[in-house]
Amino acid sequence: MSEARKAIFARLNQRKISTKKHDFQAPLATKHLNKTEAKKLLIEKLQENRAEVYSIPSTSLTDTLTTIATEKGYKTWLFGKNLSGAKTASKALESVSNEISVIQYDSDYETLREVLFHQVDVSVTSVKAAIAETGTLLLIPDKNEPRMMSLIPPVHIAILKQSDIVTSFQQVADNPPWQGKNMPTNILFISSPSKTADIQQTIAYGAHGPKELIVLIVN
């Protein structure tokens, strides 16, 4: 197959390369937002894109989750291992009613597949950072919070620390929260529940991924 590679590079290297420099280093003019403005904009953008957003003190995380469980009737919950307070929350949820059960994503996908596709109602994950400008959550799945958590269950609850809100995507790209070229397997920027406008430009939610995105901003 390297025959093809050779041929392609031969063609590419035959080119007369113009020496014109294309300058794109100059940063674009951006507004800088202070913490309060950034949070406000983030909430606005997320809501515009059909996410439910709640701003809560860290002490009431468990209460908020149990309230959601009772109000919305979500029965089977999925947790990973990254979230601080997950243990307490799981216990509290299970004590709300005996219909509620909590599953840990602690074995591999092949083992959990059935359950993931057919049983889980809602999954809860942490968020690495959020981008105010576009209302975007940055998730970096890992062995403690695998990729499927924010994808297969019909509802995704994302928990964001207020201090992790930044203004722009450019800021994240310029100072990424990962180590240089050591890229995580998967990095996700999530800005709304899954959606499509493929049928006569009518927006429908829950095309393939979560139908609902609930964001809890914890301060």
Add this chain to the structure above:
Amino acid sequence: MKTKFSKRIELALADSQLRMNFRGAMDFLRNKRQLAFNDVEEWQALRKKGAAIRQDAIQRLPELLTQLEHQCQQNGIQVHWAEDGNEANKIILNIAQQHNAKQVIKGKSMATEEIELNDFLEKHEIDCIESDMGEYIVQLDNEKPSHIIMPAIHKNTAQITDLFEKKLGISTPSGDVDALIGVGRRILRERFEHADIGISGVNFAIADTGTLCLVENEGNGRLSTTAPPVHIALMGIEKVIPNIQVLPTLQRLLTRSATGQHITSYLNLISSPRKKGELDGPKEVHLVLLDNGRANISQDEKLQSTLACIRCGACMNHCPVYTRIGGHAYGSTYPGPIGQVVMPQIKGFKQEGELLDACSLNGACGEACPVEIDLPELIRTLRHRKQESSSTCWSKEVFIWFVWTKIHLHPWLYRQATLLMAVFRTLNLNYPKGWTRTRTMPKAAKMSLHRQVRERSKTKKKKENE
């Protein structure tokens, strides 16, 4: 056999439902884009930057591709090179056969359309199903996409309701888009759960980290690249970008130009297969780098900028010809202005040169392009090349323009010609036919504008002298 381009155009123009569907969709997309770029200064600055990023990447293709290959391999992604569609198909088939794969699920990818992967796999008894809702609808009706961003744009809700009833035996309440999407979701989830291989395209590939970027709203791209045990990504070699720092600019230009969104629901960056200890994701990731004429295009300084394209679809949304005839009439993988530029270059003038005729050089596409590709200029250049490459015998068009040039270069001839037109103005020439069949040909004025002005100034002078 493909019907002739002119015939396809005629059929499309006669289909009032089709024209209504496209008109509505184009107005919708154009308005949304307009709203997203309401700050003109910001748009121009962003566009300049995007254009520079892409031009630079095209200039440095060998370097960036080498880096991408190396970095991907470091990350555990297997890299393959394909000179043309046939080779790419074979590489993909080979991987599928190694895994005894029977079921493939695909995310949206124009590159796989370009190489006609579905048909190829089907011939080898591998079932390849599209998972993008639009692509799924189109595949269900044995059609090809009519738009590169919204594949089923030529159909309306009622037509899709009928299609689902006919092909799937599932009836949904009329006009209920949510119900239709629900049906698609149910059927495709079943496939995601059991597929042996997931295939996707790539929107951008980051060279210095070996990262594949996928932009989407539905989540089917994420499912295709996460659920099956093997993921194969196919990308044209021009999609490489140097680093993640340039991604925000390109992402903004792409999504705003395509659908007027500031960002899509998902931006998915993939840098490796499942690592040791991780619980999900494919165990193998393959990247197939497709040339299919691109290296040749990059050799031509005048046409090189074709490769800067980020496949946003804005040029077709703004093209008056596309809006009227729709994507299928072009009969090519890429329709609209970018299709008119790409197709003749990868398939030759003989097969696709006709596409170049369907342009009025109004310039709307070039103005809409987020990476400043001068599409009208490319179309002009290609028209020239096509003319040069065709036989020496004079076509009707060349003859007409020859006469036109002669007349316009000689004032005496010009005067005679206008005089003749005025004299024979009542003669009904009914030419050109395509125009006059449904319209009356305008008549020339009794007196040419030049003469009218001259006469008028004469009378004016007379009056002044009196």
